[in-house]
Structure formats: C-alpha cells, structure tokens
Amino acid sequence: MNHRTLFIADLHLSADRPDMTAAFLRFMREDALNADALYVLGDLFEFSIGDDEVSALNGEVAAAFLACSQQGTPVYFIHGNRDFMVGRRFARAAGMTLLPEHTLIDLYGEPTLIMHGDTLCIDDAGYQRYRRITRWGWLQWLFMRLPLSFRLNIADGIRSKSAAAKEGKVMQVMDVNQAEVERQMQRYNVRTLIHGHTHRPNIHHLQINEQAARRIVLGDWYSQGSVLVVDTGGVELQNRPLTLA
Incomplete structure (x- = not known):
C-alpha cells in the first residue's frame, strides 16, 4: 500500500467560483x-460567518x-483568517477534527509543525491587531447573536476593506517574518514546518540550530x-486544474 498524507489550504471556496x-x-x-490523512490548513472558505x-x-x-472520513x-x-468561525457543528457534519492553530504531528517519523501561517506575519502590525480582536471569545459570542443578514453584510464589508488594505502594503510586510519562523520551529523542536496563508507555494531550506x-x-x-503530497519517499507540491468537468 502506498502511504501518503495530503495538505491543502487557501481554497477560499465561495458560491461565486x-x-x-x-x-x-x-x-x-x-x-x-x-x-492516510488529509489536513486542511485554513481558509477553506472565502468567509465563514x-x-x-x-x-x-x-x-x-x-x-x-464526511464521505472521505467515513x-x-x-x-x-x-x-x-477567513474561516475562524467554523465551529463544532460544521466539524461534526463534516466528520473532521478541529486542531489548535499550532499543531505538532508525526509525519512518517518526522516531527512536523503545521499551522495556517498568519501568526508568522508579525511585520503586518495592522493585521495582527485585527487578528487579536476577532479572536476575543466574547466578541465572537456577540457576533453569533446578530441576525444572519447582518453578519453577511459585515463579512462583505470586511472583505472589501481587506482587499483595499492589501493594495497599500508592500509584499514583504504580508509575508512571514524569518526570525518568527525560526523561533516557532525552535519552540516546537522541529525541522519541518508546513503552512499556507501567504499564497506563495515553495519549499524553503534553512538552518535551525545548525x-x-x-x-x-x-x-x-x-x-x-x-x-502538498507527503509520503515516505519525500514531499511534492502538486497542482490541479480548475475546470467544471
């Protein structure tokens, strides 16, 4: 049997696409x-309310x-950062397990840190401030008690502001901070980190503790x-065509 584990992120699924x-x-x-397993590392949906x-x-x-897990x-x-409101009800319906934002897994004998990746972009101070506020439990509790139509309008407004804010930022600010990458990898004592968020598929080689x-x-x-396909022989970033067929 050919053992392999799959990773996807940043699908941004919406009815418009x-x-x-x-x-x-x-x-x-x-x-x-x-x-062997499928890991979805965030932003499955364009927005979740x-x-x-x-x-x-x-x-x-x-x-x-659900069919996959069954x-x-x-x-x-x-x-x-787009679907942090996905909760236990959807997870049960989908037969999937919710993981902490930083999770350590054993990937065919290799300790591996997985995450969405937005927490690595610490140079984007405005986004990190927005992220801290939107993760407040009491604010999410209040948000969920608003009528569904209100939440849809709020989501549309946030998307528009997010797009406008990105246009005014240099790409380096929206990318990961290398020192933070190394700090997190040292913290979890790993030599492999897998993440999404930046929309820049690549395999970067670096040195951690020499x-x-x-x-x-x-x-x-x-x-x-x-x-991303990982098996006992290595890792490979693969593409899939977007067609309606």
Whole structure:
C-alpha cells in the first residue's frame, strides 16, 4: 500500500467560483479517499460567518469531507483568517477534527509543525491587531447573536476593506517574518514546518540550530488547485486544474 498524507489550504471556496468548488470536490473523490490523512490548513472558505449559515456550498463541502472520513481517511482542520468561525457543528457534519492553530504531528517519523501561517506575519502590525480582536471569545459570542443578514453584510464589508488594505502594503510586510519562523520551529523542536496563508507555494531550506530544516508553503486555489503530497519517499507540491468537468 502506498502511504501518503495530503495538505491543502487557501481554497477560499465561495458560491461565486464554481470552478474552484468543482476542483475541490474532484480532489476529494479522486485523491483524498486513498490517503492516510488529509489536513486542511485554513481558509477553506472565502468567509465563514458561523455554523448556522445554511448554503448549498457548505452542504457540499461538509458532505465531501464526511464521505472521505467515513471511507477511512481522517480529516483535520486548522482555522485560517477567513474561516475562524467554523465551529463544532460544521466539524461534526463534516466528520473532521478541529486542531489548535499550532499543531505538532508525526509525519512518517518526522516531527512536523503545521499551522495556517498568519501568526508568522508579525511585520503586518495592522493585521495582527485585527487578528487579536476577532479572536476575543466574547466578541465572537456577540457576533453569533446578530441576525444572519447582518453578519453577511459585515463579512462583505470586511472583505472589501481587506482587499483595499492589501493594495497599500508592500509584499514583504504580508509575508512571514524569518526570525518568527525560526523561533516557532525552535519552540516546537522541529525541522519541518508546513503552512499556507501567504499564497506563495515553495519549499524553503534553512538552518535551525545548525541543522538542515525546511519550510513548506502551500499555494492557493484561485487559478489552480495546490496540494502538498507527503509520503515516505519525500514531499511534492502538486497542482490541479480548475475546470467544471
């Protein structure tokens, strides 16, 4: 049996992009069912406003994950900056396990740190401030008690402001801080880190405590699917076409 573990992130699924949804569903049918595990490292959805949001998209996505887990591939999920409101109700419907924002796993004998990756972008002070505020438990509690239509309007406003804010920032500010990368890898005593968020797929080689290490960055799904395949022989960043077929 060919053992392999799959990682995806930054799909940003929305009703406006049926090609991305179709590619995701095809990936779940053709790839994920035969894996040892599937890890979703955040920003599965373009935006999440709570588990009480009932939509055809949410139902399709949950059903695909559930079928995968029921057929033997465990599904794990780490929140991103767009879908941190995904909760236990959706996780139960999808048959997936919610993980802490920084999680240490054993990847075929290699201790590996996995995360969404936004916590590494500490040079973007404005975003980090926004992130701290939106994670306040009492604020999320209040948000969930607003009418669904209000929350949809708030989500649209946040998306617009986020897009405008990105236009005024240099790319280096929105990328990871190398010192923070090294600090987190030393903290968890790992030589492999896997994350998404920056939309810059690559395998970066570095030195941690004078030992060879690597930071693997997952790609987004805006123009093509991006999948990290890890097996006992190594790692490979792969692409998937976006088609409605």
